[in-house]
Structures are given as structure tokens and as C-alpha cells.
Amino acid sequence: MRASGNPDRGLPEVESSVMVTDEPLQTTTLEAPPATSSNPPGTAARTPPREEPAAPPPEPPAPRRKKWLWLLAAAAAAIAVYLLFAGHNRKQANAEAAKAKAAASAPLPVVAAAAKTGDIPVYLTGLGNVTALNTAVVKSRVDGQLLRVVFHEGQLVKQGEVLAELDPRPFQVQLMQAAGQKAKDEAALQNARVDLQRYEVLIKEDAIPKQQLDTQAATVKQFEAAIESDQAQVESAKLNLVYCRIAAPIAGRVGLRLVDTGNIVHASDANGIVVINEVQPITVIFTIAADRLPQVLQQMHAGRQLPVDAFDRDNKNRLGGGMLAAIDNQIDQTTGTVRLRAVFPNQEDALFPSQFVNARLLVDTIRQATLVPTAAIQRSPTATFVYRVKPDRTVEVRNVTVQLSEGDTTAVRSGLAPGDVVVTDGVDRLRPGMKVAATMAGTAPANPNGGASPDTGATPYAGATPKAGSHPGAGGRSNAGGNPKAPNSSNSAQGGPQ
Numbered sequence: 001m002r003a004s005g006n007p008d009r010g011l012p013e014v015e016s017s018v019m020v021t022d023e024p025l026q027t028t029t030l031e032a033p034p035a036t037s038s039n040p041p042g043t044a045a046r047t048p049p050r051e052e053p054a055a056p057p058p059e060p061p062a063p064r065r066k067k068w069l070w071l072l073a074a075a076a077a078a079i080a081v082y083l084l085f086a087g088h089n090r091k092q093a094n095a096e097a098a099k100a101k102a103a104a105s106a107p108l109p110v111v112a113a114a115a116k117t118g119d120i121p122v123y124l125t126g127l128g129n130v131t132a133l134n135t136a137v138v139k140s141r142v143d144g145q146l147l148r149v150v151f152h153e154g155q156l157v158k159q160g161e162v163l164a165e166l167d168p169r170p171f172q173v174q175l176m177q178a179a180g181q182k183a184k185d186e187a188a189l190q191n192a193r194v195d196l197q198r199y200e201v202l203i204k205e206d207a208i209p210k211q212q213l214d215t216q217a218a219t220v221k222q223f224e225a226a227i228e229s230d231q232a233q234v235e236s237a238k239l240n241l242v243y244c245r246i247a248a249p250i251a252g253r254v255g256l257r258l259v260d261t262g263n264i265v266h267a268s269d270a271n272g273i274v275v276i277n278e279v280q281p282i283t284v285i286f287t288i289a290a291d292r293l294p295q296v297l298q299q300m301h302a303g304r305q306l307p308v309d310a311f312d313r314d315n316k317n318r319l320g321g322g323m324l325a326a327i328d329n330q331i332d333q334t335t336g337t338v339r340l341r342a343v344f345p346n347q348e349d350a351l352f353p354s355q356f357v358n359a360r361l362l363v364d365t366i367r368q369a370t371l372v373p374t375a376a377i378q379r380s381p382t383a384t385f386v387y388r389v390k391p392d393r394t395v396e397v398r399n400v401t402v403q404l405s406e407g408d409t410t411a412v413r414s415g416l417a418p419g420d421v422v423v424t425d426g427v428d429r430l431r432p433g434m435k436v437a438a439t440m441a442g443t444a445p446a447n448p449n450g451g452a453s454p455d456t457g458a459t460p461y462a463g464a465t466p467k468a469g470s471h472p473g474a475g476g477r478s479n480a481g482g483n484p485k486a487p488n489s490s491n492s493a494q495g496g497p498q
Contacts, residue, residue, distance in 0.1 A: 107437040110426035112389055114440070115372045117418045120404055120411045122364040124296070126337070128286025128310075130355040132277035133343070136250050138163060139272040140265040141243040144170065146273075149261055151254050157276065159251045164273055166265070168244040175237030182230030189223035196220050252278035277353050282346040283325070284310055286359035287337035295363050296327065296340075308342035310351060311358040319350040319357060366404060369411040373441075376422040377402060377410055386416065387423040387430050389438050395423060397432050 140146075144166035151163045199213040248254075255275045259265055265273065288296070299306055306324040311317060322344030331338045342359065344351055351357070376386045377400070388398040400415030416422070423430065424441060 107393065107435045108426065108429060109437045109439065110389075110423045110430070111441050112421045112436075112438040113373050113376065113424050115370050115412070115416045115418050115420045115422060117368055118371045120366050120369050120371060120406055120409060121362055122366060122404065123406065124288050124292050124361045124363055126286040126288045126340075126359050126361075128284045128357050128359040130310075130351045130353055130357060131283050131285055132252065132279060132353045133281055133283050134250050134252070134278040135353075136248075136252075136276045137272040138246060138249065138254075138274045138276060139267065139269060140166060140246060141267055142166065142171070142240050143266045144168075144244065144264070146259060146261055146263050146265050149257060149273075151257075151274065153256050154253065156253050156280075157248045157251065159248055161248045162245050163248055163254070164246040166244040166246070168241050171237055171240035171244060175234060175241065178230060178233035178237050182227060182234060185223055185226040185230050189220065189227055192216065192220040192223050246273065248276060250276055250278050252276045252280075279349065279351070279353065280346050281322075281343050282351050282353070284308070284322070284342045284344060284351070284357060284359055285339055286342070286357075287332075287335070287339055288361065290331045290336050290338050292363075293327075293331075293338050296324075296361070299363055300324070300327070307362050308344075309360045309362075310342075310344065311360065313356050313358070315358045320344045320346060320348070324361060366411055369403065370413075370416055370418055371409050371411055372416065372422055373424045374405055374408050374410045375424040377405075378427060387427055388416070389421040389423060389436060393438070394433055394435050395430055398422075 146164060147167050148165045149163070150165070151157060151161075157163065196213075196216045196219075199208060199216050202208045203210060203213045253276065255277070257274050258271045259269075259273050296306070308322050308324055310319045310322070312319060322342045324340060325343045326341045328339040328341075340359075340361070342361075372386065378385050378387070383399050384402055385397050385399045387395045389395055398415055398420075401413040403411040403413040405411075421438065421440075423436070423438070426436075430436070
């Protein structure tokens with residue numbers, strides 16, 4: 001910075017250097033030293049002009065340097081945190097990728113079963129109701145007062161067993177009257193016969209007319225007819241006395257009594273005294289589709305007895321077994337079904353009249369079929385297939401043709417051979433060519449700790465194809481919803497791949 005004086009005033013020039021820094025701008029005022037007068041003595045000094053007062057310095061600006069330092073420090077810290085988390089996530093992703101790769105290369109655990117050769121039954125099922133073989137409403141045969149009820153409600157009674165008694169005294173009086181009338185007519189008949197013998201002697205002597213003899217003979221016949229009528233009255237009175245003891249017309253189970261002791265009962269009463277149902281044996285009336293009727297008729301015409309099993313409403317518990325007894329003589333056009341009647345011994349009283357049951361009729365048996373668990377059968381829009389475990393422990397897709405499905409077992413017509421190992425559980429994650437660790441269903445695995453092995457129902461598959469029939473054809477979950485005790489509503493025959 002340079003400050004120069006006025007040359008006319010003789011002011012010296014002053015030079016000053018100014019350093020430019022980041023420090024806040026400060027204003028520096030430089031004052032020149034007083035000038036020495038060069039005027040000769042005796043000459044009046046020239047007065048310098050009066051300088052204006054300096055302006056006040058401006059307000060200093062905000063400290064910008066400190067603000068920039070804080071911003072740089074925060075940015076550096078953010079970058080450091082980002083790099084730290086990025087490195088950690090990269091390591092974690094690499095570890096997970098390594099685990100996924102190891103898991104992908106490891107064998108997939110599945111449950112498998114071997115196809116075997118066996119027989120599979122062919123059933124027809126239908127909904128049915130239990131009905132009593134015979135039903136009787138016990139009524140009084142005569143009118144009278146009910147004196148005593150002998151049976152207990154719900155009791156099993158035999159045919160002819162006394163159930164109730166009526167007041168017998170009115171019928172005993174009728175019997176006495178009929179017997180007295182008969183004795184009176186017998187005495188009159190005896191007298192008429194004696195007179196007839198006398199007239200026969202007199203007619204020989206021509207002592208009486210022939211008309212009198214004929215009249216006496218007719219009188220004898222009249223008394224003989226009267227005695228027969230009297231005998232009928234006696235028998236009727238005896239029968240009424242028998243009817244005073246009300247007996248069971250059939251064997252079976254009695255229901256709740258409909259009349260209490262002391263009431264007057266009549267032979268014309270609609271309700272009667274009690275109802276008896278014959279429950280041993282008992283019948284089940286069920287329906288099947290009319291399209292299945294020829295198959296049943298063929299077996300019946302061949303003289304075969306077709307067994308029928310009855311299951312409860314949930315189709316889980318078997319209630320009893322019987323035989324097909326009859327087929328209805330017409331088809332219900334509204335439902336397209338035909339009714340069948342089966343008879344069950346019902347010795348355990350498992351079946352009860354009006355009970356709802358599911359009936360299963362055995363009509364045929366397929367012999368020497370290739371059987372696999374139903375859970376092994378998979379279906380796609382174009383084919384029916386199974387996952388077959390090869391000896392190298394990899395799986396392949398094998399298209400099959402299903403012949404018949406019954407519960408947890410399916411008969412395969414083609415596509416598998418006895419002994420082939422198929423996957424029954426764990427098929428959701430399978431792909432062709434994947435390596436699997438198959439566990440055979442139905443046998444116990446070896447205990448790695450030594451000693452007896454627990455009965456877990458499975459053993460590792462070593463890779464060799466087992467012989468046919470060495471493993472049972474059931475295992476894993478069933479995707480058909482069947483029940484080992486109660487099969488599905490009908491056997492299903494599925495077509496093969498398209």
C-alpha cells in the first residue's frame with residue numbers, strides 16, 4: 001500500500017506492504033510523520049488542509065473457517081461409517097452365499113418307499129342309513145286296564161316274552177258265562193237225543209206220525225250246533241284271557257313306553273304300548289351310482305357273497321361288517337342311484353336304527369398289481385408322474401399310468417417296476433437330477449450311539465434298489481386325503497401322461 005503526500009505541499013511518500021490472509025479484514029490507518037518546514041525564517045508557514053475524520057471500522061464477518069472444518073470432519077466420519085458397514089455386509093453376503101452354495105451342493109433329505117407287488121381291493125362306497133330288520137308296534141288285542149308293565153325301557157327282549165298285563169277279571173267272567181251256557185245246551189241235547197230214540201221206536205209201531213220224528217231229529221241237530229257255538233264262546237273267553245298278558249311279537253330292543261300303568265288301553269289305539277326294533281341282525285340301506293350296478297349284478301349272478309363294511313359319519317371308525325342281501329328293483333331317476341340292502345350281525349350293538357353311516361362294498365380285487373404309496377403320485381396339467389430315486393442317489397421324473405387308488409395305496413399300470421424307489425415326502429423342493437438323501441419308510445434306522453435303535457419308522461436308503469416287497473408301500477404324507485381304515489368315497493382310476 002502506498003501513501004503519497006501532495007507534492008505541492010511537500011509531503012513525503014510512505015510505502016507499506018499489506019499481506020492478504022484469511023483473517024477477517026481489518027482497516028489500518030497510516031499517518032504520515034509531521035513534515036519539517038523548508039520555508040526560510042521569517043516566512044509564514046503554510047497551514048495544511050484539515051483532514052476529514054476516518055469512518056468507523058465495519059462489523060467483522062462470522063467465523064467461516066471453523067464451520068468448514070466441522071463440515072469436513074462430519075463428511076469424513078460418514079465415509080468411514082459407510083465403508084465399515086459395507087465391508088461387514090460384504091462379508092456377511094459372502095458367508096451366506098457360501099452357505100447357500102454348500103446347502104445347494106448337499107443332498108436333499110427326503111422320505112422314500114419302494115414299489116411292490118400285491119393285491120388291491122376295488123370298493124364301491126355310498127351313504128346309507130341303519131334300519132331295523134323288523135319293527136313292531138306292540139298293541140293290546142283287547143280293551144282293559146293296564147295293571148303292570150314288566151319291561152324296562154331300552155331292554156333287549158325275546159320273542160314271546162311278557163311285556164305288560166291287563167286286568168283279566170272281565171274275561172274270566174265271560175269264560176264262566178260261556179261255560180255255563182255250554183253245559184245248559186249239552187243237557188238239552190241229551191234230552192233231545194233220548195226223545196229221538198223213543199220216537200224211532202214208536203214210528204216202527206206206527207204210533208206217531210213221521211213228521212214228529214223228523215222234527216225231533218232237527219231239534220237234536222239244533223242243540224248240537226248250539227253246543228259248538230258255546231264251545232267257541234268258551235275258546236274266545238280263554239283267548240281274551242291270554243291277550244291280557246301282552247307279549248313281544250319279535251325279538252329286539254324295546255323303546256320308551258307310550259302308556260303308563262293304570263290307563264285304559266284299547267285295541268284301536270294308534271300308538272300302542274311300546275315299539276320294538278329288531279337290531280340283531282340289523283340292516284343298512286345305502287345307495288351307489290347306477291353306472292356301477294352292472295358290476296355288482298355280475299358278481300351276484302355268479303353266486304358270490306359280497307362283503308360290506310360300515311363306517312361312522314367321519315369315515316374313520318369301522319362299525320361292523322356284513323353281507324349284501326338285496327338290490328332294489330328300480331333306479332331313482334332324480335339322483336341316478338340305486339338302493340342296496342346289507343345285513344349285519346351287530347353283536348356288539350355298534351349299529352343303531354336311523355344311524356347315518358358310510359357303506360363300503362367290495363366288488364372285486366386286482367391281483368399282482370404294482371403298488372406305491374398314494375403320496376408318491378404327483379400330477380401336472382399334462383401328466384401323472386413320480387420322482388424315482390436312481391442308484392446314484394439322484395432323482396428323475398418318471399411318468400406313470402394310475403390304474404386304481406384306494407386310500408394310501410395306488411396301483412400303477414405302467415411306468416414303474418416292483419422294487420423302484422419313489423419319493424413320498426419332500427417332493428416340493430425336488431428337481432430332476434438333484435441328489436437326495438433318501439430315508440426308506442417303514443423300518444428303523446441304525447442308532448449312531450450304539451445299542452438298540454429307536455423305532456422311528458425309517459432307515460437311510462443306501463442307493464441300491466431293494467427287492468420287490470422288501471418295504472411296505474406306505475409312508476410319508478398322503479396328498480390324496482385317504483384314511484387307512486376308511487378309504488375315499490370311491491376308487492379312482494387315473495389316466496397316464498398325455
